[in-house]
Amino acid sequence: MRRLISSSLQVKLTVLILLSTTIPLFLLGTFSFFTSARISEEKTKQSGLDAISRIQANVRFITQNVEDISIFLTGDKDVQQYMSDFDFDSPERERILTLTTNLIQSKAYISNISIYSKNKTMPLHTQNVYASDLSKVIEDWNISGKKWTTLYLANSTNGPEYTFSFLRAVKSTNNFEPLGFISISINVQELSGYFDKPNFGVGEGDLVLLGPEGTILSGNRQNWISRQWEALFPGSEPATWGKTHGTFTYVGGDNKQTVLYQHIPDLNWTLVGLVPYELYTEEYRYIWLLTGSIVSLAILLTFGLNLFFIRHVTKPLKVLRRLLVRIDPNEPIPLYQFESPDEIGQLVGSYNQLGEHIKKLKDRLIKMESRKKEADIRALQSQINPHFLYNTLSSIHWIALISNENRIAEMVGALSDFFRFSLNKGNDYCPVRQEIMHVKNYSVIQAIRFPNRFDLEFDIDHRIEDLPMLKLLLQPLVENAMIHGMQSKKRKGTIYVSAVKEDRGIRFSVMDNGVGMPQPALDKLIATMQQPMDQETSVPFGSYGLRNVNERLQLHYGPSAELTIESQEEMGTQVSFIIPVKENRHENNDR
Known part of the structure; x- marks a missing residue:
């Protein structure tokens, strides 16, 4: 059993399928x-x-015909007259003999017709x-009805011959006095002709007629006639065969037969x-030979077909195993050319697709790392350049305050804070509160630039104000809403900025009631946003900031953001996005 378990898949499948078939x-x-x-x-x-x-x-x-003849004879006037007289040689005697002779000749199964009259000492045959043992089987000669x-x-x-008779009492048609009886004897030899070929479905067998006491009255075996059934087949008394008809198996020594009654x-x-x-044994042997031949042929055909299909199935699996064992991590996965619509072909196709996908992932990972480094360099440059601007703007801010130019001081102060946040001491992450303040500073600058064009409203969950997030995510979205949503609007609009904590993380939303976008433009913008980051595409005008934010979200938080x-x-x-909650602002948030 252990050798079978440790053997190859082909051997195990062959043994398993062979046993299962x-x-x-x-x-x-x-x-x-x-x-x-x-x-x-049963047949x-x-x-x-x-x-x-x-x-x-x-x-x-x-038997019915014999009874009908007896009824006919009891009513015949010559028989009535003959049985009423005492004279044995009465005129009716010859007519009766002529009548009964004709009846015997027309009915081969009748051997003799006898008339027993109480008024005569000798019966008329x-x-x-010459001699008859009828007296031995008749207990009472005063017969009152009919009997066999x-x-x-x-x-x-x-x-000498064996026979059995039908007896019917004769009464006078004048005064209903009993006159005697009529005996119609059956020709047992002629009756046996009906039992010669029983035709029990197998062409052979015996058929007998049993009397009331189990005596064999007739049958296809003449040497059985007059013998008792119990003597021939001990232990199978007919009195115990309760049903009207049935079958059973008789076993007596070497004698085993099916009995039908x-x-x-x-x-x-x-x-x-x-x-x-x-006879059953011969038929069983033929059925067994036929069944055994068919089953043996079926086993051989099944084994051959199974062996062919097993080899056909396991061959590509062996090739796949060899390719997988010899894979070099530093080299591309070798492809296997095998075309088939079944599951093995699909498995080979999946293996080839997996190899191509791994190759694309490796190339994509290399490009993503390169793009991330480029983004970090650009962020460093953006941090270095605002440093100089921040110092200059701070000086202008104080000069404006000294000169009582409050609007100029407010705008320059907001711009200074704006660039200070961009610098952020070189950190990529900041508290949510600081990101919101950055948006407010930006709105102050834009409100002075575009007076009475928009209102900015905030709905910030106070529970998330100190939680860290990637900086410079909301300002590009607010800028996009101001430029593309409000500038083309004829009346003053409102921009809503919300940040709430959900089960999945923190949801940020920037919503405006500006001009909006038609559906084709929206579909094109969404399609542009969903394209792979490493794929070079032309960015539609006005969507570069959105794409940049989307790219930074996926680089740092993953596709779900x-x-x-x-x-x-x-x-x-x-425009909305969800980022995971990070309790420690110093933990590594990059994906």
Whole structure:
């Protein structure tokens, strides 16, 4: 088992699929064999019961015909007259013999018709009967109705033969006095012809007719006639076969047979069929041979197809494994040319895409690091240049105060604070309060430059005033709102600056009620903002500041901090972004 677990994927798949197909096929073959054998046996039993039902119909037809003949004879006037007289050689005797002879000749299954009269000492037989054991099977000669006798021996012109008879009492049509009875004997030899070919579905078998006490009245085996069923098949008394019809398996020594039976209730007879179990064995052998051949062929075909497909599947996997094992971190991932619409082909395609993507990421990372360094250099330059301007503006501010030029002093002071914040001692981060003050200083300068054109309103959550943020993020957005949202507006507008703390971080928003943007212009601006930072694109006029802020946000806070722009023509524009909360202003915030 350990060797199998540690073996290659191809070996494990081969063994697994072989077991998963061979075991079900073997179980399916076994199930099919037993099912087919059971169905074949049930079919044979049902066929035997159908055959017994057909033979039963023939037996009932014969018995009904015999009873009809007996009714006809009891009402015949010659029979009535003959049985009423005491004279044995009465004129009616010849007419009766002629009538019964014609009946016997027309019905091959009738061997003799006898008339037993109370007024005569000798019965009238159609055939010459020398001796009969009828008296041994009739307990009471005063028959009052009708009955069938059991089997008895009779000697006639045809020699000794077994027979059984139908007896019907005869009463006078004048005064209903009992006159005797009529006996119609059955030709057992002729009746056995109906049992010669039982046709139980397998072509062989035995069929017998049992009397009330289990005596075999007729059948396809002449040597069984008159024998007791219990003597032939011990332990299977017919009295225990409760149902009207049914089947069971009889086992007696080496004798194993399927017994089919059907009772004839009004006659108290039973038709019994016997099917040797050896016939099933031959049929089982054929079914087993056929099932085994099909299952073996299916296993061979399944194994061959599985082996072919396993090799087809594992070959590209082996190539991928070899390529991945030999990867050099300093070299590009080698590509594998394999085209297939299945999952393996998709895996190879994903592997190739992964290699290309890693190559692009490496190139992009190199470019981003280069651009970040360039941005840091530009920021340093912007910090160095305002240093000189800050000193000069500070001097102008004091000269204006001395000269009582308050507006000039206010504007120069705001401009000085503006550049002081830009310098910020070389720090990239500042408290939120300082960023808001920088925007206010910028608005003071712009308000003096563009009087009565806009109002600036602030909504700042006091909980975030001391939290650190990347500097110079809000001023470009306010500048963009003033220049592009307010200058084209005919009346005075308002710019709203808000900063609130949310679950995701701090949300900053700059909203104006200026001219806004039409939808095509907004879509073009958003598309420009969403392009990769390392991709060289032409920046539309007025969007450079937004793109610069967006690029700095993503460089320092990641893609989740990118700008969100919403605008509607003649209604205004809102630009917002979310940055993570940083409690320590000195921690490294760069991504």
